[in-house]
Amino acid sequence: MGMTFAEKIFARKTGREIVHPGEIVSVRPDVVMTLDADAEIIHRFEELGLPEVWDAERIVCSLDHYAPASTTRMADLHRKMRLFARRQGIRRFFEVGDGLTHQIMLEKGYALPGLLIVGTDSHTPSYGCIGAFGCGVGASDMLSIWATGELWFQVPESARIVLAGRLPAGVSAKDVALAVIRDFTAAGCTYYCAEYEGETMHDMPLAERFVLANLSVEMGVKATYVAVDETTRRYAARSGSPYEAILPDPDARYAVSRRIDMAGLEPLVACPHAVDNVRAVSEVAGTEIHQAFIGTCASGRIEDLATAANILRGKRVAAGVRLLIAPASRTILEEALEKGYVHALVKAGATLLAPGCGPCAGIHEGLLGESERCISTANRNFCGRMGSPASEIYLASTATVASSALHGVISDPRSDL
């Protein structure tokens, strides 16, 4: 009997021939990442009295969740993280405005096929998009890794998800992900590693694969895996670092195996207040919006800014709507400046935010007031997440968000492309 991707990762990390789902193992992650929302770890680490972290070269730290700081308390936490990184010799430290950690992990080539990556962010399973096992944990688990280099895991079961058919024009990975979540529901993949393959994936560029892996978190996954192919290898080769990809065996045993047809897919939207409350854009078209947001770890890449610029170039965002755009990283912002996307978007009335998480988690820059409605490229639309408990969040693709900003109501982007 063959092994799934998840089983093979833990077999490699434990140095064993075979591992079984449900087994508990203690392993050393290859790369770990921590961000400003978990700055508490620094106090805790210092309280332990250990002079040095386990391996400064394997630790990535960044300031993205509330960057630039919006309270003096946050500013102090940023200051402490900077000082700690300097003292500990953590060279992979990223500043306010450098961007989202998940994006930086890919741009710098820290995430590579076959690696076990642990991060203090629930969207760490995004690294499945390049064939890495990415797993989210909380602050104390990260403290354990900083102190000992190790952490315990349960070898997960896997769900095999075959996406069949080629995507029609005007639909993208966000729509695919929402279709998958609609099928599985919000807790339908809890504790599983979601392993994706199929014809839909073949044409999917890396940025889109990222969105699919990222959104998968909203059905409870522990990790994801997108079938390693030429797209993955091109990405990995750019990093210049050696790597050893892990592919699931053809005769692996899956807890769940599902095939979902994507050929007839239309643009979808997750309605308030749950990510699995999915409807076709056509069903809710015409719903008035007050804010549109393009950014977060589920968007904000150069492809997204190109899509938005193509829809909005030479036009004007609807009156009464504010369009906020947060590029996923400084590198993307620079590229978007060079390519004229920023010019087109700002001329159309968009407000540019610092690269980072933006208002997604409702911490800063772009909160919602009472009875306001936002359409967003983010991955969560829980009640009150972006501000007032009496506000609403709709989640959709970058194209749908840009079209909706243009018309002031939720709109099918296919007529603007």
Add this chain to the structure above:
Amino acid sequence: MNGLIRGRAFKVGDNINTDYIIPARYLDVYEPKELAAHLFEGIGADYPQRAKGCAVLVAGTNFGAGSAREQAPNALKGAGIRVVIAKSVARIFYRNAINVGLPVIRCPEVVAVVNDGDEVCIDLTSGMIRTEASGGFAFPSFSEPVAKILRAGGMFPLLAKMAPRLLRRRPGRS
């Protein structure tokens, strides 16, 4: 691990995510008592009042979904919750709760019969939950690493106990 927990139940529904437990605007707070002042602020104005004086949180499916914030179990702990019994739990929340020394028990049968405000008694050592109206329910024992963390009172106290040994293991460094 504190063997016996007895207290009043505070019952919540399905899909109570970490944004509802503690909104992200408090991510710069770590102190459980301070977090507790904002517990369930994301879900409804009457929740904090209703949760007062309850030691047992009884929840539906997918409790703690969403963000990896450890502030969520810490806020529960700060508010006096000593154990969570749920139909099912999101995986990062589960780890985080154990790591702050808050036991989480997956036991749908108990959730089905316990009402808001009921007295519930949990024996973590023998793996039994006693309810007012429906008698006793057994729950499976904690896995080895989880039991070890809970016995120490959480991940930090466990690491603090290990620290002298970890210091010795670091060769040639001061």
